[in-house]
Amino acid sequence: MPTLRVNRETREVGVPRTRPLLWALRENVGLTGTKFGCGIGQCGACTVLVDGRPMRSCQLTVGDAEGAEITTIEGLSADGSHAVQRAWVEEQVPQCGYCQSGQILSAVALLAGNARPTDDDIDTAMSGNICRCGTYGAIRRAIHRAAEAGMRPAFATDDADGGGDQ
C-alpha cells in the first residue's frame, strides 16, 4: 500500500500509485483544503508543497509523491497563524476563497526562496494560480506584508515541532 508523508504524518493510502495525488489527498487522506480546479495543471487550485516546492497535485501521482514531505494548506499551521495566512487575513484577500489554498502555498514557496520579492517576482511566481474573483492585487499586497513581517524560511510552522521542514 502506498505511503505518503502529509503534514508531518505518515499516511497509508489504499489507492493505486498511478492515482493523482490531488484525489488521494482529498478522498483518501481526507484533506479537502486542496482544491480541484482543472485537472490539467493550468489553474493552481490544487497546489501543495512537495519538499517545499509548489507542485500541482493533479499532475503528480501518488507514486511520484512517495518519500517526499507533502504540505497541504491544513499543514501550514494548526490555527492559521503562519505569517502568510496572517497576511492573507490582514489584507482580506479571499473572496469566494476556492483558489486561496493554492495561492497561499505558492506564496509560501516564493517567500521561502525570496524573502523580499518585487512585484515582478510575485507576478512570475504567482502566475500559475488563477483567481476568478480577481484578488490578484490583494495577493500582491499580502505577499509584501508577509515579507515585511519576516516569514520564516521554507514552510516551517511557527512552532518548532521539529519535523518536516527543509
Add this chain to the structure above:
Amino acid sequence: MSAAETRPDGAAVNDGAAVEGDAKKGGLSRRTFVKVGAVAGAGLTLGVGWRLTRGPGLPPTDAAFAPDAFLRIDTDGSVTVMVGKSEMGQGVATALPQLVAEELDVPWDRISYAFAPAHPAYGQFGVQATGGSTSVKDSWLPLREAGAKARWMLREAAARRWGVPAAELTTKDATVVAPSGERLGYGELAAEAALLDVPDEVPLKDPSEFTLIGASLPRLDVPEKTTGRAVFGIDAGPPDARVAMVARCPVFGGRVRSFDASAALRVPGVSEVVEIGSGVAVVADGYVSASEGRAALVIDWDEGPGAALDDAEIFRRFEAAAPDGRSVADEGDAEAVLAGGAALVRAVYRLPYLAHATMEPMSCTAWVRDGRCTVWAATQFQNAPGLAGGGARQVAADAAGVDPDDTEVITTFLGGGFGRRAERDFVREAAELAGKVEGPVKVIWSREDDTQHDFYRPASYHELSGTLAADGKPEAWLHRIATQSIAEHLVPGWVPGFATNMLGRRDPTSTEGASNQPYHVPNVRVTYAKVDLPVPVGFWRSVGHTHTAFVVESFIDELAHAAGTDPYAYRRALLEHHPRHVRVLDAVAELAKWTTPAPEGRARGIAIAESFGSYVAEVAEVSVENGRPRVHRVWCAIDCGVVLNPAIVRAQMESGIVYGLTAALYGEINIRGGRAVQSNFHDYPMLRMNESPRVEVALVPSGDAPGGVGEPGTPPIVPAVTNALFALTGQRIRDLPIRLT
C-alpha cells in the same frame, strides 16, 4: 419538535447539542459549524414574513431567542445571523450580519453567521436566490429591522426584570445598560425576551448614529478561507458518499439513444451505471474511478437537430433577424433622421458566447432515504415554490420524487457563482441519481464538463447607426440588437424585480443598458430581435450589460471621435440630466488625471455604465506588447448609494474589472458541430496575476439608497480598454475578444 443541526461535513447534530467550533482566528471568535435550522416539515422554528411565528417547542439550547428567521441569540450570549443569501465571494456573509449588528448594538467580534436553510422566509415572495446584485439592496431595511426589533425586545426584557421604564435603558456592546450603570448581557435576557411579542415597528438608527454601517469591517469568512476549512460544494456531504460523473451529450439538445455499460462496470471502483435525464451517470468509489468508468462508456447519442450549428450560422441568423426586431426604445424619429443622410456613423459589433468558469466546477451531493431528500449544494437559488421551475429545493424534490416539504437544501460556500449557480441543472442531476441509488452520492463535474455544459452568456449582434448635428452632438441613434433571450428559460419570474419586466416587451436580460442608454439624443430607436437557438444561455455577471455596455460605450466613443471631441468631455456634455453619471465620470477623470497625457507608448480609454442601481465609470491605460494588448492601470469610480462596507465595495470593483478583462482579452466559446469547442483553461484562458492591472477605486459619496456592487464593476471595463486601444492604435475593436491587426 426535533430540530437538527448539520455540520458542514454533513454529520447531523441532534436537538441542539451544539458543536462549538474552537476557532479563534484573526481575532474573530465564532462557531465553525453551519447551523441549518430545523429540518423541513418538522415544524420550523422559522416563520414567514416579518411577523414571524416562533415555533412551539423550540429547544432551549437552540436559539433561546429567535424573534425571526434572521437572528438567533443564545443564552451564552452568542449572536448568529442566518444568512439567506449565497456567499460566492461578494461578501454577503459579512454585509448582512453587519446590518443586524448595527441596529442590535453588538460588537463585530461577537457576531456569527450561518447559512440559512431553503425557506420562503428568506426571500421576497418566497424566492430565495442570490443574483442581480440585490442582496444588500433587498436586505437593507429588513435586516436592520430584525436587529432593531430584537434590540427593542431585549431592552424591554431588561426593563421588566429591573422594573424600570424601557425608555430609561440604553444598549451597548450586546448589553442593556441601566442609568445606574448596571448591565445585563443579551444572553442573560434571551429567554425572557423570547416571551415577548415581536413589535410591529421600531425606529431605526439615524445614519449619523451608525458605527458599523459604513465601516470596512473584516469579512467573517476570511479566516476559514485561509486554512482550508471553508466547506465548498465539492467538500460537502457525508464522507462516505459515492462519487458520480455524468456523460452528457456533447451536442446541445441531444439525448441518449442507447448505451453499453459493460466496459465501464469493469473499471475498478465503479459500482453502478445509471441513466438519468441529463445523460449516463457512472457511480464509483471516487472521482478517478468515476472518470475512468465514464470514459469506458459506449454511448449512441441522438444528437438532435442542433448538430450542424456553428458560429457562422448563429451570426447569419442574428444578422438576418436584426432588421425585424421589436422596438424597446423609441423617441423622436431616428430612422427618418438617418435617412436624411447627414454625417453618418455606422458600426456592427459582435460578441461571443462566454462560459462562467467559476473556480469550483459544478458539483452537488444528494441523499434520498425514508422519503426524504437532503441536498448539499453551492447554489445561488435555494427556493422558489411555483416559480421558474423552482429553486434547488423544488427541483431536487421533483427529481428525487419526494415532497418539497421533505427536501432539505444545505447551502455551502460557492467557489464562484457569477450567475452559473442560479441554474439548478447540477442539483437536478444529483437528486435524480440519489433517488435511483442507495446512499448518498456526489456528482462532480470535470472542468471540461463545466466549460462545455454551461448556460453561456449569449452571443449577440448589434448594428448601430448615428448622425451628428452641426454642433457635433448626436442627433439620431439607432441600435438593433439580435441575441438569444436569457429571461425566457426562467420566465416567469426569477427574481421578482425581473418578473414584471420579463413579461413585458423589453426583456432587460437582452436590452438593459441599451434601451435606456443615458446620453441625450433627440431621436433614438433601439430594437431587439430574439433569436432562438439550442445553445443554453444564462445569467453571467452583469447579464445584459455584458454586451450592451460594450456596444453603447464603444459607439459613443465613435461619435465623439467623429465629432472631434474628447471622449470624456463628449460624454459629460450628453449626460447633463444624469447627475450621478456625471459625478462618477468626473471622479474617475480626476483619479486617472485624464487631462494629463498617458506615459509614452500608452493611451487611456473611458467608459461608464449604470447597472443594478449603481453608477460606475472606469478608465483603462493600455499599451501593445508583442502585438498583444496590455492593460497596465485601471481607475474606477463608483456611486453605489450608501456604502455598507467600503472594503468590500472596492474588492468587488477590482473583482468585476478582472472578470471583464478576461472576457475582453480572451473570452470566447465557439460553437462547432452543435457543441462548445473550448474545454478547459488551456483553450479558455483566464487573466493571470502577471497580466492584471493596478486598480484604484474611488467611492463617490452618496446619500442614495444602496445599489448593487457584485456586478456593476464589470460592464465598463471592456469598452474602457477597447476605447484606449483605439486611442493608441486607431483600430476600433468591434468584435470580442480583442484581436489586434
